[in-house]
Amino acid sequence: MKNILITGATGFVGHQVLSNLMKTKKKIHVITRNENDCFLRDNKSKIELIYTDDLFRQNADWWAVQCRGIDTVVHIAWYAEPGKYLESIKNIDCLIGSLNLTKGAIRAGIRRFVGIGTCLEYDLNYGDLSVNTPLKPTTPYAAAKVGLYNILSQYLPSVSIEFSWCRLFYLYGEGEDKRRLFPYLHNRLSKGEYVELTSGDQIRDYLDVSVAGKAITEVALGKQQGPINICSGNPITIKKFAEQIADIYNGRNLLRFGHRPDNSQDPPRIVGIPNL
Numbered sequence: 001m002k003n004i005l006i007t008g009a010t011g012f013v014g015h016q017v018l019s020n021l022m023k024t025k026k027k028i029h030v031i032t033r034n035e036n037d038c039f040l041r042d043n044k045s046k047i048e049l050i051y052t053d054d055l056f057r058q059n060a061d062w063w064a065v066q067c068r069g070i071d072t073v074v075h076i077a078w079y080a081e082p083g084k085y086l087e088s089i090k091n092i093d094c095l096i097g098s099l100n101l102t103k104g105a106i107r108a109g110i111r112r113f114v115g116i117g118t119c120l121e122y123d124l125n126y127g128d129l130s131v132n133t134p135l136k137p138t139t140p141y142a143a144a145k146v147g148l149y150n151i152l153s154q155y156l157p158s159v160s161i162e163f164s165w166c167r168l169f170y171l172y173g174e175g176e177d178k179r180r181l182f183p184y185l186h187n188r189l190s191k192g193e194y195v196e197l198t199s200g201d202q203i204r205d206y207l208d209v210s211v212a213g214k215a216i217t218e219v220a221l222g223k224q225q226g227p228i229n230i231c232s233g234n235p236i237t238i239k240k241f242a243e244q245i246a247d248i249y250n251g252r253n254l255l256r257f258g259h260r261p262d263n264s265q266d267p268p269r270i271v272g273i274p275n276l
Helices: 012-019 038-042 060-066 091-106 138-161 181-190 208-222 237-247
Strands: 003-008 027-032 047-053 074-075 112-118 163-170 170-172 195-197 203-207 226-230 235-237 255-257
Touching: 003 012, 003 226, 012 027, 012 208, 047 091, 074 208, 091 112, 091 138, 091 255, 112 138, 112 208, 138 163, 138 226, 163 208, 170 208, 181 195, 181 237, 203 208, 203 237, 208 226, 235 237, 237 255
Parallel strands: 003 027, 003 074, 027 047, 074 112, 112 163, 163 226, 170 203, 195 255
Antiparallel strands: 203 235
8 A cells, every 4th residue: 555645635725635535545644733624633544644833844854754654745735825925935935845845755765746836837928838838937936836846857856756746727616715716706796795806808727626636636646747737728718707606696797897907917818738
């Protein structure tokens, strides 16, 4: 039986991955700081919990111990507070902490490492983004992700460790932070309240987080290496996305497009080209 270690398992994406991994016969080790998480507590018989106040402050020695006997590491944890994470200095802490995790995992002799990236790593001027699209991060968050990807993609194969990097596009769904667009729309529309939006002309690649969780799990259990786009490949305007949600409540009349200014720095089109 292969052992899998996962970070960020109580987060928006990580919860989906953990739920899918638990359907397998793998032995799962979860790094967490949340001792009161109901899902983890209710499934203690199926997973091994390893507690730490801040996994990004742990050194390589600590990680070498936690990764002992681990076959595959699935590293999902990262600072991701809406409205703050893109420009936050905490991205540096996440980068350094992730490198310490990698150093410890190498020392422990893992076979496979799966990291989580972002579509924002790409040069967004291309609009349609494949894994061959040049990288051009424009925020500390994206730059830290690119930095980690560049180091791991060069070093891990040199020490015979399989490496996969899952670049996420625009995920929505269960467990999403209420400050993000999808839950914000549901919350306002369910109450019959107006929703003030930009023009909505921007084109995006939306994917249900449950689908993304299954895809990441397949990567973790599979053999594919290198960068992988976790996306739908289906372009849709933000306006159309909002209207689909509004239709659930018969509330298109509540959508007020153009009541907020468009961000001049916001790319007009971000669509993934799947390679799974």
